[in-house]
Structures are given as C-alpha cells and as structure tokens.
Amino acid sequence: xxxxxxxxxxxxxxxxxxxxxxEEAVLALENGFEASKVDRLFRAMHTIKGNAxxxxxVRIRELxxxxxxxxxxxxxxxxxxxxxxxxxxxxxxxxxRQMMSDTEKSNEVEIxxxxxxxNALAGETIEKSEDSENGSAGTVSEHGPEGEGTAAVTSSTxxxxxxxxxxxxKEAELEGxxxxxxxxEPDSIAHMPLxxxxxxxxxxxxxxxxxLPVSEKSTRIVIVLSAAEPLDTDSLKSQLPADxxxxxxxxxxxxxxxxxQTGATQPDQPKEDAAASPKExxxxxxxxxxxxxxxxxxxxxxxxxxxxxxxxxxxxSETVIARNELVQKxxxxxxxxxxxSTKKINQLVSRLQEEIMRTRLQELDLLFQRVPRLVRDxxxxxxxxxxxxxxxxxxxxxxxxxxxxxxxxxxxxxxxxDHGIEGPEERKAAGKGxxxxxxxxxxxxxxxxxxxxxxxxxxxxxxxxREKAIEKGIASTEHAMEMDHKALADLIFLPGFSTxxxxxxxxxxxxxxxxxxxxxxxxxxxxxxVSETGKGTTVTLVIPQTxxxxxxxxxxxxxxxxxxxxxxxxxxxxxxxxxxxxxxxxLAYELRGHLLPVVDLQQLLWDKTDDEGQFIAVxxxxxxxxxxxxxxxxxxxxxxxxxxxxxxxxxxxxAGAAIMGDGEAVLIMDVASVARHMDLDPASIANEEIAAxxxxxxxxxxxxxxxxxxxxxxxxxxxxxxxxKISRKHIDKFLDLETINYRSxxxxxxxxxxxxxxxxxxxxxxxxxIVFQINGFQVALLADDVFNVEDQFQALDRDTYSGPSVHAQxxxxxxxxxxxxxxxxxxNFKKDHSHKLKQKEELEREKEEKQKVESA
Amino acid sequence: xxxxxxxxxxxxxxxxxxxxxIDAAHLxxxxxxxxxxxxxxxxxxxxxxxxxxxxxxxxxxxxxAADHSENVSIETKVHPQTAQQMNKINLGWFExxxxxxx
Numbered sequence: 001x002x003x004x005x006x007x008x009x010x011x012x013x014x015x016x017x018x019x020x021x022x023e024e025a026v027l028a029l030e031n032g033f034e035a036s037k038v039d040r041l042f043r044a045m046h047t048i049k050g051n052a053x054x055x056x057x058v059r060i061r062e063l064x065x066x067x068x069x070x071x072x073x074x075x076x077x078x079x080x081x082x083x084x085x086x087x088x089x090x091x092x093x094x095x096x097r098q099m100m101s102d103t104e105k106s107n108e109v110e111i112x113x114x115x116x117x118x119n120a121l122a123g124e125t126i127e128k129s130e131d132s133e134n135g136s137a138g139t140v141s142e143h144g145p146e147g148e149g150t151a152a153v154t155s156s157t158x159x160x161x162x163x164x165x166x167x168x169x170k171e172a173e174l175e176g177x178x179x180x181x182x183x184x185e186p187d188s189i190a191h192m193p194l195x196x197x198x199x200x201x202x203x204x205x206x207x208x209x210x211x212l213p214v215s216e217k218s219t220r221i222v223i224v225l226s227a228a229e230p231l232d233t234d235s236l237k238s239q240l241p242a243d244x245x246x247x248x249x250x251x252x253x254x255x256x257x258x259x260x261q262t263g264a265t266q267p268d269q270p271k272e273d274a275a276a277s278p279k280e281x282x283x284x285x286x287x288x289x290x291x292x293x294x295x296x297x298x299x300x301x302x303x304x305x306x307x308x309x310x311x312x313x314x315x316x317s318e319t320v321i322a323r324n325e326l327v328q329k330x331x332x333x334x335x336x337x338x339x340x341s342t343k344k345i346n347q348l349v350s351r352l353q354e355e356i357m358r359t360r361l362q363e364l365d366l367l368f369q370r371v372p373r374l375v376r377d378x379x380x381x382x383x384x385x386x387x388x389x390x391x392x393x394x395x396x397x398x399x400x401x402x403x404x405x406x407x408x409x410x411x412x413x414x415x416x417x418d419h420g421i422e423g424p425e426e427r428k429a430a431g432k433g434x435x436x437x438x439x440x441x442x443x444x445x446x447x448x449x450x451x452x453x454x455x456x457x458x459x460x461x462x463x464x465x466r467e468k469a470i471e472k473g474i475a476s477t478e479h480a481m482e483m484d485h486k487a488l489a490d491l492i493f494l495p496g497f498s499t500x501x502x503x504x505x506x507x508x509x510x511x512x513x514x515x516x517x518x519x520x521x522x523x524x525x526x527x528x529x530v531s532e533t534g535k536g537t538t539v540t541l542v543i544p545q546t547x548x549x550x551x552x553x554x555x556x557x558x559x560x561x562x563x564x565x566x567x568x569x570x571x572x573x574x575x576x577x578x579x580x581x582x583x584x585x586x587l588a589y590e591l592r593g594h595l596l597p598v599v600d601l602q603q604l605l606w607d608k609t610d611d612e613g614q615f616i617a618v619x620x621x622x623x624x625x626x627x628x629x630x631x632x633x634x635x636x637x638x639x640x641x642x643x644x645x646x647x648x649x650x651x652x653x654x655a656g657a658a659i660m661g662d663g664e665a666v667l668i669m670d671v672a673s674v675a676r677h678m679d680l681d682p683a684s685i686a687n688e689e690i691a692a693x694x695x696x697x698x699x700x701x702x703x704x705x706x707x708x709x710x711x712x713x714x715x716x717x718x719x720x721x722x723x724x725k726i727s728r729k730h731i732d733k734f735l736d737l738e739t740i741n742y743r744s745x746x747x748x749x750x751x752x753x754x755x756x757x758x759x760x761x762x763x764x765x766x767x768x769x770i771v772f773q774i775n776g777f778q779v780a781l782l783a784d785d786v787f788n789v790e791d792q793f794q795a796l797d798r799d800t801y802s803g804p805s806v807h808a809q810x811x812x813x814x815x816x817x818x819x820x821x822x823x824x825x826x827x828n829f830k831k832d833h834s835h836k837l838k839q840k841e842e843l844e845r846e847k848e849e850k851q852k853v854e855s856a
Numbered sequence: 857x858x859x860x861x862x863x864x865x866x867x868x869x870x871x872x873x874x875x876x877x878i879d880a881a882h883l884x885x886x887x888x889x890x891x892x893x894x895x896x897x898x899x900x901x902x903x904x905x906x907x908x909x910x911x912x913x914x915x916x917x918x919x920x921a922a923d924h925s926e927n928v929s930i931e932t933k934v935h936p937q938t939a940q941q942m943n944k945i946n947l948g949w950f951e952x953x954x955x956x957x958x
Contacts, residue, residue, distance in 0.1 A: 050888070190912035191877060194941050197911050201945045211947045221915060303894070 008103065010303065011051050015100050018044040019093050020369055026089045027372040029081055033074075041089070042071040048096065056107075060099050063111045066118040067092045073122060088117050090373070168224055172249070179249040180206060180231045182223040188241035203239055206231055306399070309359050316353045317640040323349045324637060324661035350638065360400065361545070364442050364449070365393035367402050371413060371440060378417040385424055385435040386417060392442030397449050401543055404523045405451070408516040412453050412539050413438070415513075420457030420537050430534065432456065444545065448525075448567060451541040460531040462488045489529045490676075493517040524641070524655050526672040528623050542621070542672070552639050552658070552668060555617060556632040557601040558609035563639060563658060563668040564628070570618040572633055577612060580629075589616055589627055598627040599678050604653070624675035641668060653677060702791030703819060705812065706770065706783035709753035709761040714810070714819045715770060715781070717789045722771045724780075728763055736840065737833055740769065740780065747771065747778045750829050756803060774826040781822075793817070804828065858882075860889050865897040871913060872905045883916050890920065892928045899924065900931045907935040914947070 022044040025037040049064035067089060074081050081089070092114055099106035172179045182204075189197055201208065206225035225231065233246050240246075323346060330342040368390045379386040421427075421436030428434060439454045465488045469475045474491065475483065495514040516539075517527045524544045531537035544550075544567075552563035553572075573591070580598060581588045587598040600613060613629035620626075639658035644651065655670040703714035704723070724742070731749060732739050738749040749769065753761040769780040793810035802809045802818055805825035810817045858871045858878070869890050871878075892899060901917055903909050921930050934942070941947075 186912060186915045187880075190880065190910065190915075192911045193876070193908040194911065194914060194938060194947075195908050198941045198945045198947075208946055211945060221918070 008055055011055060012100050012103060013303075015048050015051070016097070018048055019097050019100070020366075023090065023093050023373050024369045026086055026093065027376060030083075030086055030376070033077065033080060035075075038071065038075045042068060042075050045071055055103070057099070057103055059107050059109055059111050060096060060103075063092060063096060063099075063114060066115045066122075070118050070121050079121075085121055088114070088121065092118070168226075169249070172226060177226050177228055178230045180225040180227065180236070181247045181249065182225070182236065182240060183245040183247070184221050184223070184241060185243050186221070188243050200239065204236065304359070309356075312356050313360065316356045319349055320353055320638055320640055321659055321661070324639075325663075326661075328661035353638070357398070360398045361396035362399045362402060363393060364395050364397055364402065364451075366399075367406055367409060368393040368440065368442075370406075371409070374410060374413050375417065375438060378414050382417060383423060384417060384421055386421060387435050387437050389437065389439045390441070391439070395442040395444050395449055397543065397545055401449075401523050401525075401545075404519060405525075405541060405543060408519050408527070408541065409440075409451070409453070411513075411516055413440070416453060416455040416457065416537065420455040420459070422458050426458075430458075449543045449545055451543065452538055453541075454536060454538040456536040459533040459535055459537050460485075460489055460492070460529075462533060465489075465491055485531070487679075489531055492529065493527065521652070521670075521673075524670070526621065540623075550639055550641050550658075550668065551636065553617065553636050554634040554660075554666065555615075555628075555630045556634055557605065557613070557630045558607035558611050560605075560607065561634065561660075561664070561666045562601070562630075563637075563666050564617060564619060564671065565655070565668070566636065568619045568621060568671040570620050570625070573616045573618065573627070574614060575616050575629075576614075587629065591618070591627075596625070596627045597678075597680055598629050599674060599680075600629040602629075602631075604674070604678070619671045621672045621675060624672070624680050626675060626678075626680055628669075628674070639666070639668070702789040703817070704770065704789050705787040705817060706768065706781075707785045707787070708751070708781070708783050709758035711752070711756075711758060712787075712812075712815050712817045713752060713781075713783075714790065714812075714817045715772075715822050719772060719822055720770055723786055724769050724771065726767050726769050728765050728767055736836060738782075742769075742771070742778075742780070745778060747780050748829070748833070750779060750781050750825070752781065755805075755825070755829070772822055772826060774823055779826045779829065790817075858886055860886060862893075862896075865895050866900060867892065867896050867898075868900040868902070870902040870905070871909070875913065876906060876908075876910055878910070878913065880912065883912060887916055887920050892924055896928050898929045898931060900933070903932065903934045903938060905935075907937040908941075909934075909938060 022041050025041040025044070028034055028037045029041075045064045045068040049061050049068055052058075052061035052064060070085070071089075073079050074085075079085075095109070095111060095114055099109050168179060171177075192200075201211070201223060204223065204225060206227035208223065208225055211221060211223050230248055230250060233248075236246055237244070327342055327346055330338045371390060372388055375386050375388045416438055417436075421438065422430065422432070424434035427436065437456045439452070441452045441454075443450050443452075462485055466480045466483065469483070469488070469491055470477050470480045474494065492513045493516070495512065513527075513529075520527045520541055520543065526542045528540045528542075529537065530540070544565075550563075551566040553566055553569050554561055554563050556562075573589070575589065579589060581590060581595070583595065587600060588595045589598050590596075596616075596618065598616060601607075602609065602611070602613065611631050613631055615630050615633055616627035617630055617633070618625070618627050637660075639660070641656040641658055644654060644656055648654070652673045653670060654667045654673075656668050657665045658668055660666055702717050704717045704720050705712060705714050707713070726740060730740055732741070738751065739746045740749055741747075747769075752758065763782075764784060768783040768786045770783055770786070771778060771780045790812045793812050794814070795811040796808055797810070798808040800809065805821045805828060806818050807821045808819045810819055858869060858875050860867075860869045862868075867890055869886060890899060890901075899920075901920070903913065903917070906913070917932060921932070924930065
C-alpha cells in the first residue's frame, strides 16, 4: 500500500528545495545569460510540473508548465530574460511556494494573472524568433507546412531553435554544404515499426548525418541531411508524415548578410552559430556539473525525517547523562577492570553523540541562498544599488540553529540596506561609489560559527543614539556623554531602541535589534556590533555549531558548581590574593605583560561564602578576554544543556543548566553575558594593556631615566614617542598651566616638582620634554636631564607605596628611581588642572563681581 | 507486458514482444517509474524481446537518455536486428550527448 501522504511530503520537500534553487538561478540570470543556471531553472520547473501530476495538484502543474515553456525559449536563447521577465519568474517562484505551503488549497489559488503574463512572454518570443530569423544565416529558416490548417498552427506555436552539435554545423560550413533538418512529431510515427521508419529514412535524398532528439524538453526527433544544394522540400514532404517540418540551415548564401546584421545593434538577435555555441557553453558548464554529480553519486544519501533525528539526539543526550553517572560511580567503586570497560564506553558514547550531532549539520548556503533575493527586493524597494558578497556558505551549522538565525539575518540584511547603505546620490556626495557593498561571511572558530554582516554605509549616528538614550532615560546626560562608541552601539540592542525608530527615519519592520540578540541568546549565541560613522557597520553573530551537548569545564565558586564552555576557556591559573591588582574599583591580573580584567565569580553571584578564589579561569569571546576568579577547578565533562525556564528569562548570566551524573543541576555560565554585565569593554582592555606596559612589557624594553628637581624618575621607553630639547623661554604660562607650541599644537607641560611638591626648583635655561600620547591627547613631562634606558635594576620594589602615579621604586647605579605610571599621571594631571581652572575661574568671577559691587 | 523493478542502485525496465503496440499513456507511466532517484546509479533498458520495436519506444528511450545520461549510467540492450537497423540509418540516440560533451 502506497503511503500517499508520505509521498506528498517528499514531493513538497523536494519542490521546496527546487524552488530555492530556482530562485538562486533566476537571480544569477540578472547578471546575464548563463546556460547552466537556465538549465537548473528549467529542470526545477519541469520536475515540479511532472510530479504535481501525480498528486492532482492541477494549478501547480499548470503554472510550472507555463513557466517551463518560457524557460524553454530562454534556454534555446530565443529570448533574453529581461528584468520584467526575471520579476515574472520570481513571482512564479513565490506563487508556487505559496501553493506548496498548503497543497490542499493549492487548486484554489489564482494563477491566471501569471499564466497570462507568461503566455504573453512566450508569444513575444515567437514573434521575436520569427523576426530574427528573417534573412539570418546560421539560424534555421522555415519551410514548414504553413497555411495547412492545424499543422501551420503547430508550426508557429512550437517553434524551437534547434541546437545541433557544433560538429555538424562546422562541417557544413567548411564543406560549403546545406543542412536540411526534418522535424517529426512522435505521434505520427508512434506505432511505426523501426523497419518501416528505416525504409522511409533510407529513401530520403542527401547524405544522412544523424537522427537525434531535438531537445531534452521535446520528444520530437530531427533527421539531419547534408547536401551540396538545398533539397527540394516538396519532394521531401511527399516522403514524410504530413505534419513533419522541414528547416534549412544554409550558411553559404547568407554569410555577407549576417555580417551586415552583426554590426547592427540588435541584442536579442541570435548570433552566428547561435544554434551551436550556447550548447557548447552549456556543455562546458554541464561537464563541471556532471563531475560534481558523479563525485556526489558515490555517497549514498537517505532522506530521514527531522523528528527521527531529533529523537536520536534526545536519546544521545540521555545516554551522555547516564554515561556520566556510570563513570562517576565506577570511579568511586575503585574497580580497575570496570574502569577500563567504562573508559571504552565513555569514548564510544562520545563518538556516537558526535556523529548523531553531525546528522543535523547543514551548510549555511541553505540560509545564504535566500539572501540574494532579499537583497534584490529590498534594494529595489529602496532604490539603492547593492553588491552582495557571500563567503563561507560551506560552513556547517545545526539545522535548528540555521532556522533560529534566519529571522535575525533577514532583519540585519534589511536593516543594512534600509538604514546603513546610502542611496547612490548620498554615496557620491560622501565620496563613495554609487554601489553599496554588503558582505555576508561565515567562518568556524572554536566550535562556534562566526557570522559577519558588513556594509560600507553611513554607519551608526552616535550623536543620535546618545540623544535618544538621554531622552528615553536610559542614561543620564553625564553618563551618556561619557559613553564611548562601543557602549552606545550596544544600546541599539535594547528593547524599544531599534535603529529603525531611533537612528534613521525609515519605518520599522517588526523585528528589532533586541530580538536579534535575544534570538541569538536563546540558542546560546551572541550578537555584537561595531560601526564607524560614515564608513560602515559590522554585526558579528557568534553561534554554537551544535545545540544540546557541550564540552564544559566544571568549577567551584564558593559552595556551588558551575560550568564554562571549553570553547571559551583559554587557560587556568593558580593565584594568590597578592597576585591580584586593583585598578580603580576593578580586579586585574598581570598575565604575561598584560593586565587581564578579573571578575570575582563569588561577588558576581552574590555568594557570601567565605572562600577566597584561588584560580583564575581565563576565558575569551569574540570581543572580550578576561579572567574568572574561582575557588576550585573540578573536571572537564560533556554535559547536556537544558534551557532555563521562562521564570529565568531575565537572568542573562547563564546559558542554561545541566544535570550531572550525581543528579545535581549545574548552571552553565554565559561568558559573553558576563562580559556585558560587568561592562568589560574591549577598548578598555586595550587601555589597561597600555597601562600594564608601564610595569611589565617595558621591563624587557626598559625605562627611560631622567632627572627632575634633583630626583630620578623612569618612564616606560615604549610609551615615549619623542624626547625634545627645548628652551625655557618657549614655555608659555596661562592660568597656572604651562604649555609649549610643539609642531603647531599646544602641548601641556607637566612639572613633576609641582606634582610631587619637590620644593622651589630653579630651572636651567635648556630643558628636555618627554612627549607622550595618552588617550588621544598629547602631554609632555619636563626634565632637567635625560639619561639612558635601563632594563635591569639592582632592586625593584612594587609593593611599597611611593606616591600617586608611581608604580614602583627601583635602584639603578645606586640611585633611587621612581618608576611612573605615565597614564595615571597624565589623567590625574588633566583632572586636577581642569578642577584648578574651574576654581580659578570662579575666584576670578567672584572677584570681578565684588569689584563691580564696590564700584557701584 | 513490460516490467519494471528497482533494486539497490539499479532500475530496470524490460519490454516484451507484446509491447509492440504499447500506448502513449502506459509508456509515459513506465518511464516516469524509471526516473532515477537519489540512490540510482544505473538504469537498464532491455529491448531484446522486440526485434522490430515501435518508434514510440525508441523515442522514449532516446528522450530518457537525453534527460538522465548525465547523472546515471544508462545501459540499453537491443535485439541484433534492431541494432543493425539503427546503425543503417544512423539512429544514434547517444551521439547527441557525446557530441555535446566532446
């Protein structure tokens, strides 16, 4: 008994894939004719039509048939598919999709509008074909039974360009012969035995070259006859069935005429050898495709229902949990023989689980192939010109994840075109080319798929975002002014802060950026945005390659166990409390010359247990790198991640929970969310690293030593771009601030004698200034004398406090040196000076007002 | 009557002498069944029982070959008498494909 519904489901699934393929092929045709694409498109319609008949899907069959007819002409290159035609075929694809989505009601869907347009296009095709053939050598002129009732109608409606193997055309051309092609309808010879047909053919004049099928679409056959002169068609007709058509390919006489016509601007005109050359092109492409098909044919593919795979995954998940429990119990038992067997089971279960997870992986092309259509439609709607570049379509991702990111990616693409990429005029005004570039790329890193969507548009308008943040009460004016671009860009992921409403004027589309992030979050991924005003925006989506089972490092913080994905874990360090530095109110650890921000997990999770962190788990995401201070490292384990219930929807620090072998639930940390929660900024990490250079990196590069007011100081030589000798008279002083005009810039001068109150110090006529670039502004230290660079000190003391902005004190050549934290010093100087200026201004104002009152 | 079967990676269609008058609908049905699926690597068409086959069967075989010979291997077996007749009139169904790809 045939399972009809199963067959129908298979048909719908296959048709859906074919429609995706068809859409991709149509879009490719926008860039010009490509035989392989037309073939794919044609075959897609042909297959959809053919199989629709089996299920009585009459309207699907009719529509696919009408499209197939037009595509047959396109394939024969009788017409070129212009923009209107491409739009029409896309509409057909959409309508077929709609009908496929509900096959039961597909026979009620209106298709007449499309059929009418397709027929009109097919009609134009015939006219165009006939026009172009008049007097054109290299194409087939007709001597068919015109005016003979039904046969004449048949002749005009089925007019096909016959594509002959090029060897016949070339031979005829070289030998100066005429080819006569006889088309025979199969019905007229259907029951004719081969011997009878053979006798008929043998009676024909001329040299018989071949008997061939006309095309893959048609079941007509063509007899190719070659002769020195055109054959007498009347005589031929008498020997053939009544509805046979005769066409003559005569390249000898019409050569000059053809040359004359080639010069004319008739793009739709079939070119010389048009009958052969397109087929040659097709053959080359097909050759490649054939190779691909052949190589693929060695693999056996089975269609398995998604439900069955999901059921296998669930079973694998349960098996992993049971395996973990077993492993734990066997280890506790201390039975070595059991332990050996368990180890084997352990490995096999891991492999089994990996292989099962692989069954769900599909190439991202599944998603990427929808993007060209989206880009096309959106760019048409907005009047923008977009060049789309996709890369990494072969990267594999869990099918469920592809579905989960489909909407976010659609939204991001629309967003980029709607709001990011400017119109041609605006682009020109901005000095850009008129065509915007949209790049969608995917790559695989540390078990995550990294999806980047970049545009070269106008970028985010940070001032507008700042204004809106203040207006919406998201940030105070002061806070908003302090927010850097990264923090501002992050605001657009907040609910109700969609770019469509806030940054540009185009209306919204339903899915906001907050939904993009929350959708990603739901599947354990993350979304980040980097944008440069005027230059473009890049949105990075990080998605775990598979769901459910995760390699985790289990750790203890306080009394509780937690998990961190191994993909995020870089290393684990054993530390003591003294190893940790405090930078402002944050914890940091000096790791190989760089300051690593450290998050105390106990503090983060409000765990009051009196248990000091002894380890730092160094974790990294695409944008952040930091340490988690933990109490103990337990073990590495594969766990099955379960989503937290809706009650925990607002708890963003965890990716989910896992049930361990002993039955206890363990929360899995979402490292990216921790970084966001702690407001760790990649830019600030970079700054911290600069600060760290003062003490660590420059221990290898060395310190530049100098004297000021009789004291010796050291600054990291790596942070000194320049040392200049200056004359005291060039120093300007205004409101207690000393400055110097240095390379057309006013550079504030920092006198250490004033900062550290080193007493009245008489400056020499000639001085040195050590110039620094700190956080975008220049500042210079005044020095009486500059010495050597020192990288080895006799003694180094970092622990004893020696004063503000002093990192450490050291001894070099028996002289005490104060090693300065130049960044801290410069920032404090800037702050103090602004404060002093304000105070002074206020005093001046008070003084003026007092004087006014007195004089009045 | 013609019989069709599919086993593993091979699909086979054999015509018998009674098929000399086969109608168009039945023929179309047979060749629809013969269409290669994901697993098909070889299609065998046996015309050995028909020394003087009707043209509709030969056209259908030619059409099938044109449609599918790129993706699967098509093996056609004909009666020696048929082969002789086909050669005599250059009825070369597969020449079309070979010429194209060559």
